[in-house]
Amino acid sequence: MKILSGLVLACAVGAGSGWSMAQSYQIDVVADGLEHPWSVAFLPDNRMLITERPGRLRLVDANGTLSDPIEGMPEVFASGQAGLFDVLPDRDFLTTQILYISFAHGDKNANHLRVVSARFDGRRLSDVIPIFTAEPPKSGDAHYGARMAWLPDGTLMFGTGDGFYFREQAQQLDSHLAKTIRINADGSVPADNPFVGRPDVRPEIYSYGHRNLQGLVVDAGRGVIYAHEHGPRGGDELNSIQAGRNYGWPMISYGKDYSRAVITPYTELPDMEQPLHYWTPSIAPGGMALYEGTLFPQWRGSLFVAALAEKSIRRVPIDGAGKPGAQETLFTEVDQRMRDVRAGPDGALYLVTDEPEGQLLRVTPRTQ
Amino acid sequence: MSMKAFSMPRLLIAFLAAVVVATVWGAVVQTQFNLVALTGIGTDISAGVNLRTTMRDIFSGFTPTYGGYVVLPALLVAFLVAKFVVDRWSGSWWLWFGLAGALGVGLAIPLVNYLSPVALLVGATRDTLCTVLMALGGGVAGLVFVWLLQPARRPLGYPAATA
Numbered sequence: 001m002k003i004l005s006g007l008v009l010a011c012a013v014g015a016g017s018g019w020s021m022a023q024s025y026q027i028d029v030v031a032d033g034l035e036h037p038w039s040v041a042f043l044p045d046n047r048m049l050i051t052e053r054p055g056r057l058r059l060v061d062a063n064g065t066l067s068d069p070i071e072g073m074p075e076v077f078a079s080g081q082a083g084l085f086d087v088l089p090d091r092d093f094l095t096t097q098i099l100y101i102s103f104a105h106g107d108k109n110a111n112h113l114r115v116v117s118a119r120f121d122g123r124r125l126s127d128v129i130p131i132f133t134a135e136p137p138k139s140g141d142a143h144y145g146a147r148m149a150w151l152p153d154g155t156l157m158f159g160t161g162d163g164f165y166f167r168e169q170a171q172q173l174d175s176h177l178a179k180t181i182r183i184n185a186d187g188s189v190p191a192d193n194p195f196v197g198r199p200d201v202r203p204e205i206y207s208y209g210h211r212n213l214q215g216l217v218v219d220a221g222r223g224v225i226y227a228h229e230h231g232p233r234g235g236d237e238l239n240s241i242q243a244g245r246n247y248g249w250p251m252i253s254y255g256k257d258y259s260r261a262v263i264t265p266y267t268e269l270p271d272m273e274q275p276l277h278y279w280t281p282s283i284a285p286g287g288m289a290l291y292e293g294t295l296f297p298q299w300r301g302s303l304f305v306a307a308l309a310e311k312s313i314r315r316v317p318i319d320g321a322g323k324p325g326a327q328e329t330l331f332t333e334v335d336q337r338m339r340d341v342r343a344g345p346d347g348a349l350y351l352v353t354d355e356p357e358g359q360l361l362r363v364t365p366r367t368q
Numbered sequence: 369m370s371m372k373a374f375s376m377p378r379l380l381i382a383f384l385a386a387v388v389v390a391t392v393w394g395a396v397v398q399t400q401f402n403l404v405a406l407t408g409i410g411t412d413i414s415a416g417v418n419l420r421t422t423m424r425d426i427f428s429g430f431t432p433t434y435g436g437y438v439v440l441p442a443l444l445v446a447f448l449v450a451k452f453v454v455d456r457w458s459g460s461w462w463l464w465f466g467l468a469g470a471l472g473v474g475l476a477i478p479l480v481n482y483l484s485p486v487a488l489l490v491g492a493t494r495d496t497l498c499t500v501l502m503a504l505g506g507g508v509a510g511l512v513f514v515w516l517l518q519p520a521r522r523p524l525g526y527p528a529a530t531a
Contacts, residue, residue, distance in 0.1 A: 080487075142487045164487040165494045171409045232491070251411045257491040258484070260429025261398055264406055265413070265421045 024366035025296075027334065030064045030350070034358040039086045039147075039287070039340050040350055044094050050352070050360055053083035057101070057125075060360060072118065072125030077104040077111050080141030086158070088148045090117075090185070097121060100131075100185075102146040102158060110137035113144045113160050113176075117185070131187030132204065134176035138163040143212040143230075145178075147287065152220045155190050157182045157206060157241075159213025159227060167250040170209050173201040178249065180213060180227065180241055182206040194244030209247035209272065215288030215305060216241075224322050226276075228288055228305060231255035232263060234280030238305070238316065238324060239273065248272035254280055277316070277324045284309035286354065287340030293347030295365055304330075306338035308354055313341055334361065374517055382516035386443055386509035390473055391435035393505025395425045398434075398492035405492075434490065438476045443509055446472025450510070461517075465510035473506030474499065 036053040040060075043049065048060040055076035059067035076084045082104035090098040097119050105114035115132040118125040143161030151157055162170050162178035170178030173195060181204045182193055195201040215228035215238075225241040235255020239247055252266045254275075268274065279285070287306040291299045303316040303324070315328040331338070331351065339354035349363040374382075399422045403413050413421075425431070450468035454461055477499050481488045493499045 140487065168405055168409045251406060251409065256429065257402070258486045258488070259398075259433045259490045261395070261402065261425050261434075261490070261492065262421050262430075263402055263491065264411070265417050265424075266411070269411075 025363050026366045027331065027351075028362045028364070029359055030362050031060050031066045031360040032357065033066070034058075034360065035356060036083070036354055037339065037352045037358040037360065038084065038354075040342055040352050040360055041087045041089055041099075042342070042345055043089060046345075048350075048360070049087050049089075049099070051084045051087050051101075052358075053085070054078045055084045055103070057084065057087060064360075070120070070124055072128065074101075074103070074105070074114075074116055074118075074128050074130075077106050077108075077141070079104075079108060082111065082141040082144060085144065085146035086148045088150070088156075091150055091154065098185075099125070100148060100156065102144075102148055104141070104144055105133065106137060108141060109139050111139070111141070112137050113146055115148070115156075115158065115187075117187075129187075131185075132158075132181065132183055134160050134181075135202070136175060136177075138166055138177065140165055143178075145210070145213040145229075147214050147216045149216040149218050149225075151182070151218055151225070155182050155184055157216060157218075157225070159210060159216055159229070161212035162210070162249070164212075167211065170211065170249045171246070171251065173198075173205060173208060176202055176204065178210045178212075179208045180206040180210065180216075206243055207241050207245050207247060209245075209249050209251070211249045211253075214286050217288050217290045217303060219290055219318075219322075221292075222318070222322050226288065226290070226303060228285040230284060231278065231280075231282055233258050233260065234278075234282055236279040236282045236285050237275035238277040238285075238303075239275050240322065242273070246272050247275075254278045255282070282309055283307035283312070283314065284337075285314075286338060287342075287352070289341045289343045289349070291343045291349065293343050295347035296349070304341045304343075304349065306341040306351065308337040308339060311335055311337055313338055313349075313351065331363070378517070382513050383443070383447070385516055386447075386469070386513040387435060387440050389512045390439045390443060390469065390505040390509035391431055392426055393508060394434055394439065394473070394502040395430050396422055397501045397505065398430070398490060398498060399425045401492040401495055401498040437489070438480050439473060439506070439509075442472040442476035442506065443469055443513075446506065446510070447513060461514045462511060465514045466507045467510070469510030469513070470503050470507030473509075474503030477502060 038051045038053050041049045046062045056069040085102045088100040090096045099120050102115045113134040117129050119127040142164040145159035145161040148158040169175040189203045196203045211229050213229040217226045227241045228238045232255040235253045252269050257263050285305045286308045289304045305314040312332045313330045317325040336353035340352035342350045344350050351361040353359045446468035450464040453464050
């Protein structure tokens with residue numbers, strides 16, 4: 001286990017963080033040499049699964065030993081931002097051995113976000129079943145969303161993207177693009193989805209008006225679904241996701257075109273949700289975690305946001321009303337694009353860096 | 369007409385005027401495409417909102433980005449090529465500088481989009497028609513450039529300025 005930094009001090013910023021300058025953490029490299037890793041997931045036997053965007057799924061054991069790519073993966077469309085994205089074990093993985101995997105499927109002229117279920121026996125995947133394919137197909141290789149999370153009722157939620165060129169489809173309910181999607185684990189549609197029964201509306205849609213949703217955390221204790229999404233130039237958002245609501249893109253935005261042109265003159269419109277927080281300039285949020293561990297008691301209840309462009313982790317404390325407080329910018333000394341952040345079952349924070357030689361990092365209190 | 373007849377300040381003024389014309393033209397065009405896309409999904413865009421948004425794009429961040437990264441280098445190359453053509457094969461300055469300006473901007477937009485680290489630097493150019501109409505601004509810029517280099521009219525009785 002390599003020590004990346006043994007003497008990094010955590011700075012206390014903002015009210016309520018409680019850290020003094022004497023507190024410290026250490027960052028260990030768990031695995032490296034990963035090609036644009038996208039997600040890490042924890043198995044009950046203390047092993048981890050990690051995805052690499054080009055299409056590889058690997059096991060990482062407790063010693064950090066990286067397996068060969070797991071066989072049986074479905075074919076992935078890997079180009080630009082497209083590739084293999086998230087992996088999520090079944091809620092009853094010990095019994096079912098089922099994984100859920102999101103990835104880009106198709107080719108550059110016609111591709112989709114796809115989610116499959118697959119049986120994993122510890123060595124290879126089998127019984128790969130597509131349970132969701134975003135419609136309509138789109139061209140290009142950008143903006144897929146793809147982050148998944150389990151809801152307390154056993155349904156599966158994930159975000160989709162607007163494909164960059166098709167932002168108006170965020171407002172079209174006959175398209176899966178730029179939405180949050182909620183389905184049952186077998187791919188069927190929950191009867192209580194907000195648009196079930198409406199003609200010409202995709203019944204899998206839970207909320208709409210998103211851009212490229214890559215962070216999704218279910219806070220069962222507070223009863224809140226937190227999600228973040230990339231804005232254009234500025235205007236990255238942290239939202240509380242509610243059934244059937246319109247989050248406004250592209251009709252409202254706090255961001256601009258990359259050319260600095262105006263995409264929309266509006267930041268607010270009636271019947272459209274405002275973000276809990278937005279980031280301008282963009283930090284490019286790639287993943288998110290809710291920390292409820294014991295190794296860092298002062299961080300309990302905070303959201304952690306992995307920032308690609310800012311190369312940091314943002315700690316976002318959440319108050320009793322579920323609203324974000326003053327943020328803390330962490331781990332900038334790693335100086336790598338942060339794709340994912342997870343709270344491990346051991347109480348550590350795990351970071352996934354989006355680099356050609358990416359790493360899986362573990363953050364723990366500094367040992368004396 | 370030879371460019372050697374013109375002082376550097378006059379050439380610079382004409383070139384900068386051409387850059388400004390093409391840049392403002394492009395700003396107005398792409399604003400309209402962005403706003404039309406919004407009205408297509410039910411956003412209410414009044415004439416006043418349209419005008420304010422267009423002014424924002426002209427007088428804030430888009431203009432230096434588009435003007436600096438696309439228009440200026442495109443017209444510089446285009447006008448040098450046009451000069452080479454008229455020097456070698458003669459022909460109408462109006463035609464060649466207008467054509468060069470349009471082609472220059474029309475090629476520069478997709479090139480800069482391709483080189484950009486994001487999918488598109490100028491989002492409105494996801495619509496090819498927008499690129500074409502913005503490129504016309506390069507053509508107008510070429511005509512403006514030639515017009516500003518035309519010999520000045522002299523009052524009767526005074527000799528024309530020598531080349």
